[in-house]
Amino acid sequence: MFVNAHQVVMLVFPEPIRQAVVGDAHFVFTYNKESGQYMGLLQGTEGVDSNLFVITTSGTIYSYTLAYKAQLEQTYYKVLKPEHISKEKQPDVKVQTFEHGLSRSEVKKYDSACERLLQYHGGKVKTRRRKKLRLRLEEWKYVGNQMYLVVSLKNKSDIDFKVGDVRVLVSRGRKGKKSSYQELELPVSYRYLEPEKIVAGGESRWVLVLPKMVVGTHEELKLEVGEVMGNRSLELRL
Incomplete structure (x- = not known):
């Protein structure tokens, strides 16, 4: 994924973002941590390539390689759920239980x-x-x-x-x-x-x-x- 400093790249995920980590400080990924926002904004300056991990509220993990490019052809990405690479291990939970007769x-x-x-x-x-x-x-x-x-x-x-x-x-x-x-x-x-x-x-x-x-x-x-x-x-x- 290409980014630069004078254009904003928008990523829209199928679930709210819980956590995001970039590999190097010259790339910045921002999102609203308080409201459970689906959208994140990405920018970066010239330097070595890096990467981005995004974890959504369900524990689904997405991974991207980041690189600088002076002029961007695409600045909007709608992320699809099949693109995720893994999912966090869920805590021990009881089997969902429900009344008899539910379809x-x-x-x-x-x-x-x-x-x-x-x-x-x-x-x-x-x-x-x-x-x-x-x-x-x-x-x-x-x-x-x-x-x-x-x-x-x-x-x-x-x-x-x-x-x-x-x-x-x-x-x-x-x-x-x-x-x-x-x-x-x-x-x-x-x-x-x-x-x-x-x-x-x-x-x-x-x-x-x-x-x-x-x-x-x-x-x-x-x-x-x-x-x-x-x-x-x-x-x-x-």
């Missing part, structure tokens, strides 16, 4: 919706910290008759966190009045990329899909994440 097209629909939600970072509906763990609900979205919860768990401790039960409950009534207070576990229709383990210093993001419900007066949703054979459970009241 392949419905599973594909869930996967597509969940993947789109995970492309964007930065949402902070509610956060809970405990024992160097940070549980966060990043997004709570209704799509049709389903409710999508984007969950992230960051492990700042020195010990791996083996994920146990992940439950969503609804409480009804007031705790002070035991006769009227009750908690009911909501059925999870689909779990997308729910992790088995979050390594020390690591973070995982996944999506829970549940039947749509509207929280009424004196009702509260609660997200619980437990640890396998441990006592580091977290609870997030929504």
